[in-house]
Amino acid sequence: MTAPHIPLIDMTRWRQGDAAARNDVVTQVDQALRESGFLLLGNHGVSTDLARGLRAAAKAFFSLDYDVKAKYETTVGGRGWLPSGKEANSYDGEEADANSPDMKESYTIGRNASTGNPELDEYWFKPNVWPSEVPELAALASAYMTAVYEVYDELLRICGEALGLGTEWFIERTSAGTRTLNINRYPALKETGEPKDGQFRVGPHTDWSIFTLLDRQPGYGGFQVEQDGQWFDAPFVEGALVINIGDLMARWTGDRWCSTRHRVLPPQDQAPDEELISLIQFCDANVDAVIEPMAPPIGTNTDLPPIEAGEYLRRRALAATVG
Template identity: 75%
Template sequence: MRHDHGLDSVVDADPHHHTSGVTMSTPHIPIIDLDTWRSGDPTTQKAVARELDYAMQESGFLMLANHGVPPELGADLRTAAKEFFSLPFEVKAKYETTVGGRGWLPSGKEANSFDGEDPDASRPDMKESYTIGRNHLSGNADIDDYWFQPNVWPTEVPELELHAVRYMDVMYGLYDELLRICGEALDLGREWFIDRTSNGSRTLNINRYPALEETGDPQDGQFRVGPHTDWSIFTLLDRQVGYGGFQVESDGEWFDAPFVEGTLVVNIGDLMARWTGDRWCSTRHRVLPPQKEAPKEELISLIQFCDANVDAVIEPMPAPIGKNTGLPSIQAGEYLRRRAMAASVN
């Protein structure tokens, strides 16, 4: 069910990593094998749910093995995305959008660094993105006009639509499965989260992290993606390993996240943390800037977000689930809108 093998090359296997005499706790990021959950044995499934619960309390992160997403889906989508990102600026500009919108977001337009204060627009993220949403209508015209606008597809790269739709369809099935494990983990029933996310926008971000040769040296404190927490329920990340890598914060220190070929990274977002009364952690993470050791390194991440129904009111669950039960309620859509505005660079 859980496998920690192969992680010592990327995260110290000792739970207390010693640097300069200071003891720091490495984040608990286990691998959960979905084939074990799919076995259908109730005792085994309970064990999987307990492991998810523990990981979400300890670090807010885990990795999924045997998740069932064919690797060629991500590979084909990356190929099409790279073809789009290689187009001239003036061509891509036809599809430009803003943070939270659908289409192309140029480099310099988003600053994700967030610790309760507004991000620093003078040090924007060193990336460009293509954002795609779910082809769905909730039945509420006001919600649909804002949250479910039609996707924008570049006519120059028709393969992008084909591969993105195929990829998202499979990912939707996977995160419904994860939502059922979450419901089991909290003894809420397997459909509890399904019912409250069925009208979510299900955004997919394709992030391109350009090479140092293209970007030039980063400013002090500038990152490919600045230190932040994710906004919504949880994130499914298909990432490429590199020098400008993915890091997770633990006890005020930063650690390289483990990378195991073929796994997906799952992490909890702010709204899920609030829903569980801070039982589960929405943990800060970042993507390092391009590094001089690899001046030609270019990476593409596929980031699928699981969103609550945009009109859902997120209230902390009572004890014994919730630990911080006095948190004020938040409307999901309003919170997402505020975070998108805060991350926008004019």
């Protein structure tokens, strides 16, 4: 079997290149999103020192006693701490398998913004919850998200060019999205014990919305992507972000671009002490945006009904909830 096409794309060619270089980046992105839904992004401009500092702060929080962390507990899709055993990722239309929850704990931070609609803001833009025990987490997470948002907007402009819609088409329809950051801790095998049959650090799933920008650490319990029913280890390039699209972007483009199943393997016997922390920036459409498949020649599947982005995200969060 041939591994998925997941190219490394150099953002300096988009930012500083001539017209030919920029057009080449647009073509590469379009091809990657059509063939695998994934790409790697190099020279993206998000400081490695900032990411390292955020990981250290997150580790300090995750190392706190359970009773302390419990003060900040939330549910899937909320803001704060999500304990291990509370989430089970899956595909669209599937309910969570409560017997095989994801082997992770998470800290979730949302965008500090509002739509101006009180009903939407009450649900989607509640204030962030910051642990007083790790005061540096707030500033580091906020700075990291701001840096990643700039990369996200650039990706949206590239995508607009790829589809002949212009650089601002996606920007206008995503500028009021929630843009949630999940910091996932994958505990070591000596902490979790042997995984159950079919249990993963993150179960096989597709992402929900527009783009995911992932800063991950390599390990034995690694990141895999599915193609043609087979699972492949995703490539790792030091300093590069892993980029993939979610279900709503695939739907928006009439399945021109694919939302691909992926997973994080459970902790492995070869590395019983391995603990990994991933920084996962989810980037969404405006919560009241209506996602309707684009007509040919962009889209290839126009049979999907329109759906409001916020309602779709709410449904997926509920489906992933255990208990």
